[in-house]
Amino acid sequence: MAGRGAETGVAARLRFLAEADRLKSVMRAGRIHSGRRENSAEHSWHLALYALILAPLAGEGVEIGRVIRMLILHDLPEIDTGDVPIHSGNGLTHHGAAQMAAEEAAAARIFGLLPGELSREFRALWDEFEANETPSSIFANALDRAQPVMLNIACGGGTWTEYQVTRQQLQDRVGVKIQRGMPELWDWLLQRSDGMLAG
């Protein structure tokens, strides 16, 4: 282990993986089938599965392997910041300047735990996801918005009821991103959410 272990920074990699364990304690607003709130680690797993299963809906230029890597790591900065529910604070908190600055600092700390090259690779994937401009990140962001919609549909309203979300608010906060990455899916989801929205 001596030589190659040092080269590849195994100790640092294992410390990072131990730190990542904390994502399992970051709680989201949405609820799983059993009624308890979802955590960000299992949410990230579900998204990776979404990517595999909904790959045929992906647009041109989407690399599913890249999407999955992005989804696996995209929430890691929440270890420091927590998850901000998309419908909280009248929908304004989620991408507020303060929240985005905090997430930047968290990304710097957490991806900074990794050895040089891998650290840069993870940070670049996270930046790509956040910028939402490449085909792969547009698809990844659409999945990240679609999965909570599916959880709400499964339980008959969920966070929509909790935050009294209207159809227009859902369109603005969630629909835009889903439509951009998976236009076919949005109509389907909207149809099935009928009667669960506030107006």
Place this chain on the structure above:
Amino acid sequence: MAGRGAETGVAARLRFLAEADRLKSVMRAGRIHSGRRENSAEHSWHLALYALILAPLAGEGVEIGRVIRMLILHDLPEIDTGDVPIHSGNGLTHHGAAQMAAEEAAAARIFGLLPGELSREFRALWDEFEANETPSSIFANALDRAQPVMLNIACGGGTWTEYQVTRQQLQDRVGVKIQRGMPELWDWLLQRSDGMLAG
């Protein structure tokens, strides 16, 4: 959505993704940093991250993308069977004939929810993982054994204390698979587990 939606079996895919949500309620023996037991969905996420981070330790012929796909789906049959702790029943229950038959039936039901081609692809990946013969599956199985070892090291013993696991038992139940996929890592892990084992 009409034409392409039907072709790609979107409704079936979404039903499968809703069913997969139940993996978040399958509880494992090991405990995360906070002290609560880990569930199989967040465990699967952690394994996918392990694959990305420990890729430099993979042997020849290992395709990391394939490893990640395998790890994302490998525990889905536990939705029907539950997880059998590797150190329970004196280490004999985990790969007992009854358990393996139950997992076969569960894999048939759960992957059978998917449209034809995807169903076959998922089942083939699951079979490959279980057979543990290809380079990618050998690496995936090594990760599946290494991550719980890391959780036990992080909490000073965990399931080893609970099941009074000896060094030899750990070698037989866990070490063999880790050594096969990541020979360099096993020494490292064994060294750090010193004093936490029953004998």
